[in-house]
Structures are given as structure tokens and as C-alpha cells.
Amino acid sequence: xxxxxxxxxxxxxxxxxxxxxxxxxxxxxxxxxxxxxxxxxxxxxxxxxxxxxxxxxxxxxxxxxxxxxxxxxxxxxxxxxxxxxxxxxxxxxxxxxxxxxxxxxxxxxxxxxxxxxxxxxxxxxxxxxxxxxxxxxxxxxxxxxxxxxxxxxxxxxxxxxxxxxxxxxxxxxxxxxxxxxxxxxxxxxxxxxxxxxxxxxxxxxxxxxxxxxxxxxxxxxxxxxxxxxxxxxxxxxxxxxxxxxxxxxxxxxxxxxxxxxxxxxxxxxxxxxxxxxxxxxxxxxxxxxxxxxxxxxxxxxxxxxxxxxxxxxxxxxxxxxxxxxxxxxxxxxxxxxxxxxxxxxxxxxxxxxxxxxxxxxxxx
Numbered sequence: 001x002x003x004x005x006x007x008x009x010x011x012x013x014x015x016x017x018x019x020x021x022x023x024x025x026x027x028x029x030x031x032x033x034x035x036x037x038x039x040x041x042x043x044x045x046x047x048x049x050x051x052x053x054x055x056x057x058x059x060x061x062x063x064x065x066x067x068x069x070x071x072x073x074x075x076x077x078x079x080x081x082x083x084x085x086x087x088x089x090x091x092x093x094x095x096x097x098x099x100x101x102x103x104x105x106x107x108x109x110x111x112x113x114x115x116x117x118x119x120x121x122x123x124x125x126x127x128x129x130x131x132x133x134x135x136x137x138x139x140x141x142x143x144x145x146x147x148x149x150x151x152x153x154x155x156x157x158x159x160x161x162x163x164x165x166x167x168x169x170x171x172x173x174x175x176x177x178x179x180x181x182x183x184x185x186x187x188x189x190x191x192x193x194x195x196x197x198x199x200x201x202x203x204x205x206x207x208x209x210x211x212x213x214x215x216x217x218x219x220x221x222x223x224x225x226x227x228x229x230x231x232x233x234x235x236x237x238x239x240x241x242x243x244x245x246x247x248x249x250x251x252x253x254x255x256x257x258x259x260x261x262x263x264x265x266x267x268x269x270x271x272x273x274x275x276x277x278x279x280x281x282x283x284x285x286x287x288x289x290x291x292x293x294x295x296x297x298x299x300x301x302x303x304x305x306x307x308x309x310x311x312x313x314x315x316x317x318x319x320x321x322x323x324x325x326x327x328x329x330x331x332x333x334x335x336x337x338x339x340x341x342x343x344x345x346x347x348x349x350x351x352x353x354x355x356x357x358x359x360x361x362x363x364x
Contacts, residue, residue, distance in 0.1 A: 003234075003235040003236065003237050003242075004234065004235070004236045004237070004247065005236075005237045005238075006236060006237070006238050007238070008238055008239060008277065008278075010253070011197075011236075011238045011277075011278065012278045012279070012307055012308075013253050013255055013307050014250045014251075014252065014253060015196065015197070015250070015268065015278060016255045016268070016304065016306075016307040017250075017252040017253055017254055017255045017307075018196070018249055018250040018251075018252055019196065019266075019267065019268040020054055020055060020256075020260075021055060022055065022056075022057060023055055023056045023057070024057060025056065025057075026052065026056055026059065026063055026064065026067055026071055027067075027070075027071040027072075029052060029055055029056045030071055030073060030083070030084075030085060031085060033055075033194060034084060034085055034088055034190050034193065034194055035078050035082055035083070035084045035085075035088055035190060035191075035194050036048050036051055036052065036064070036082050036083045036084070037051070037080045037081070037082040037265045037270075038075075038080075038081055038082040038083060039264075039265060040163070041287055041299060043287075043298065043299035043315065043316070044315045044316060044317035044322060044349070044353060045061040045062075045352070045353060046061075047263045047264065047265045048064055048082065048083060049061045049062065049063070049064065049352075050261075050262070050263035050266070050301070051263045051265065051266055051267070052064060053348075053349075053352045054260060054262065054266070059352065060351075060352055060353075060354060061352055061353050061354065064083060065160045065163065068083075068159050068160060069158065069159050072085070072086055073085075074086055074088070074089035074156060074157070075089075075150075075156075075157040075165070076088075076089050076092045076093070076150075076151075077092065077151065077209060078092065078187065078190065078191060078194075079191055079195075079206035079207065079209070080265070088186075088187075088190055089156070091178070091183045091186045091187055091190075092153075092183075092187070092210075093153035100154075103126070103141070103142075103145055104145055104148070104149060104154075106126070107122065107126070107142060107145045107146065107149065108149060108154055108155070108169070110122060110125055111155065111167060111168065111169055112169045115168060116158055116159075116166050116167065116168040117166065117167060117168075118146075118161065118164045118165060118166045118167065119140060119142055119143035119146055119164075120164075122142045122146075123142075126141075126142050146165075146167055149167075150165075150167060153170070154169070155167040155168065155169060155170070156168060156169075156170045180212070180213035180214055181213070181214055181219070181223060183210075183213050184207070184210060184213040184214045184220065184223050185223050185226065185227065187207060187210055187213075188203060188207055188223060188224060188227060189227055189232055189233070191203060191206050191207060192227075192233055192244055192245070192246070193246060193249070194267060195267055195270055195271060196245070196249075196250070196267055196268070196271075197236055197243040197244065197245035197250065197274070198243060198244055198245070198271065198274075199241060199242065199243055199244070199271075199273070199274075200221075200224055200242070200244060202271055202273065202274075203224065203244065204217075204220060204221075204224070207220075224244070227244070228244065232246075233245065233246060234246070234247050238277065239277070241277060243274075255306060255307040257306050257337070257341070258304075258305075258306070258341060258345075259303065259304070259305050259338070259341035259342045259344065259345045260303070260304040260305075260345060261301050261302075261303055261313045261315065261324070261345055261349065262301055262302045262303070262304055262309075263301060264285045264287075264299065264300075264301055264302070265285075266302070268304075269283065269302050269309075272284075275309075278309075279308060279309040280329075281309075281329045283302055283309075283312075284296075286298060286299075286300060287299055296312050296314075296327055297312070297314040297325075297327075298314070299314065299315075300312040300313070300314050300327070301313050301314075301315065303326065305333060305338065305341070310328055310329060310330070310333060311326060311327045311328035311329050312326070312327050313325065313326050313327075314327075315349070317353055317355065320355055320356065320359055321355065321359045321360060321361070322346060322349055322350050322353065322355060322359065322360040322361075323360070323361055323362075323363070324342075324346055324349075324360065324361070324362045324363065325362075325363040326342070326362065326363065326364055332364060339364070342362055342364070343362065346360040346362055347360065
């Protein structure tokens with residue numbers, strides 16, 4: 001299949017034009033996107049809500065959690081932790097795993113008996129023992145057991161209570177869902193479609209948590225090649241960079257002149273090398289960077305204006321009001337509509353957050 005060649009400017013325009021489809025409902029968005037990355041930080045809303053507000057008509061902060069059961073969502077780890085369709089979850093779920101430990105069997109039996117539970121719901125049954133967690137701090141042992149059992153497919157998240165996962169034992173049998181190669185191929189395509197035009201190197205990196213499915217790198221490369229050979233993905237060259245994409249998803253060149261505050265994990269933003277090629281500067285998520293080394297802010301969010309990401313915004317919702325502080329890579333735009341469009345985005349954000357109309361201020 002012949003490669004498509006494109007200038008950097010056309011690539012940027014197409015990327016922006018195709019990145020923000022308007023879904024009529026949350027369920028439609030979940031099915032079409034397949035996966036939505038999650039993050040627990042709320043500044044001023046969680047990442048999954050910030051991603052969805054740009055794509056789902058009338059979306060309000062917290063809607064995904066409220067409607068979770070109704071839209072048949074699942075949770076798990078694709079290239080990051082997030083929300084996904086049941087089909088994606090099934091391909092992720094069955095992983096090689098050692099025999100369950102005594103406490104893992106006990107926790108699993110307790111949940112099967114109770115029906116559904118979150119970690120605090122097991123405090124009365126198990127000793128409240130703390131252990132070292134992934135981040136080097138301490139957390140309850142039962143909480144870690146729940147997360148481990150969920151990761152390996154013994155449990156699923158059936159809903160959330162105030163952000164806390166509630167687990168249950170899946171009703172379907174825990175058995176392999178196709179060969180490792182078939183599952184890796186499905187996950188590779190899902191990732192490529194969710195992130196957008198992607199280099200082979202970045203795609204392989206995103207899937208590294210699933211290398212156990214296809215242990216040899218040469219075989220993983222062969223899986224990616226099969227997606228090209230079968231026409232599931234096509235090749236695109238921009239300058240010296242070769243991308244893989246689904247061409248028909250990015251045909252539009254019609255960008256909207258709009259001011260958008262994006263989540264740090266928005267699909268348009270996630271690939272930092274692509275971001276640099278598209279917009280000419282390096283974006284860095286600084287929430288986990290020591291305060292003394294931050295350049296733009298704890299939760300600085302990229303700002304898209306027209307078809308350029310011109311800088312970033314730090315947002316705070318406090319005292320029933322939204323405060324936006326803007327920063328720029330090459331100075332504030334001088335276009336006459338810039339302030340008006342920024343104010344429209346601020347008004348849209350307060351509606352999304354459930355605040356009163358007009359309860360915002362912007363530091364330009």
C-alpha cells in the first residue's frame with residue numbers, strides 16, 4: 001500500500017480537525033474512543049472529565065462516574081489506567097499469573113460472598129495491616145490485594161462511590177480470550193486509534209506492559225506489520241517521521257477557531273514527540289515534578305487556539321469560582337477575538353464544573 005506524504009502544516013491542521021468529534025452521548029463516546037485515560041488529580045476536574053468535556057455534548061464533571069454502570073464501562077490498564085469498553089477489557093484481562101496467595105484467596109472468597117465491596121468494606125474481616133505501596137508510601141494490604149486481583153482479571157470494577165472503586169467477581173468464566181498474538185494485535189490497533197497517528201516506536205512503547213502476550217520483539221514488529229498489510233493501518237510520512245494511522249479518520253481540514261483548555265492526557269497531547277513536531281515546543285506534565293523545578297505549574301494544561309497550542313492554563317475552582325491563569329510560549333496572541341474566545345471557554349468550564357454562570361476570572 002503506497003505511503004501518504006504530508007507537510008508539517010497540513011499534518012497539524014488535520015490532527016486538530018480530527019481530534020474533537022462531537023459525540024451525542026457518553027456511551028457513544030466510550031464505544032467510539034474505546035479507552036479514556038484516567039488520573040485521580042482534580043485540578044479543577046479529573047483528566048477523564050476534562051477529555052470528555054471537549055467531545056461529549058453537555059458533559060458535566062463526574063458524569064462518567066455517575067453513569068458508569070449504565071454505559072457498561074470497565075476499568076483497567078491499556079497504555080495507562082483508564083476506562084474502556086467491555087471488549088477492550090476482555091482482551092486485557094487474562095494474564096499469566098502465579099497461584100493465588102492465602103490472603104488473595106480469602107479476599108476473593110469474601111467478595112464472592114458479599115457481592116460487591118471496596119477496600120474499607122473488608123476492614124472488619126481482615127487485619128488492617130499496612131504494606132509498602134508502588135510509590136514507596138504505605139497503604140492497606142487488602143487495598144493492594146484488591147488492585148492486584150483486579151489487574152489480573154479476578155475482579156472487575158462495577159461502579160464507584162465518591163471516586164472509590166467498588167469491586168465484584170465477574171460473572172463470566174476466567175478463561176483465555178484468544179491467542180497472545182491476537183490479543184496484542186487488538187490492543188495495538190485500539191491504542192493506535194485512540195492516540196491518533198502514531199510512530200511504530202511510540203506504539204511499541206505504549207504496549208510494553210503487554211509484551212508477555214508476544215514475548216519476542218521481532219514477533220511484535222510482525223504483528224504491527226500485519227496491521228499495515230491488512231489495511232487496518234496505513235503509513236504516513238511527515239518530514240522524516242513515519243506514522244501509522246487510519247486515514248479516513250483524519251480527512252478533514254476544517255478547524256474551528258476556538259480556545260480550548262485541554263487535559264494533560266488528551267489524545268492530542270499524549271505523544272510528546274508528536275506534540276513537539278506539531279506545535280514546536282515541548283510540553284511536560286509537572287504534577288510529579290518537585291515544585292522548585294516546575295516551569296509552568298502543578299497541573300498546567302495545554303491551550304489550543306485555532307490549530308495551534310499557544311501555551312498553557314493553570315485552573316483553580318475555589319470559593320465557587322473558577323480562576324484561570326494563562327501562560328504563552330511566544331507571547332499572547334494579538335488577534336481581536338482572542339479574549340472573547342478565552343472568555344467563552346471559561347464560561348463553558350464553569351458550566352461543566354456546576355458553578356454559577358459568570359463565576360470566573362482570567363489572568364491573561
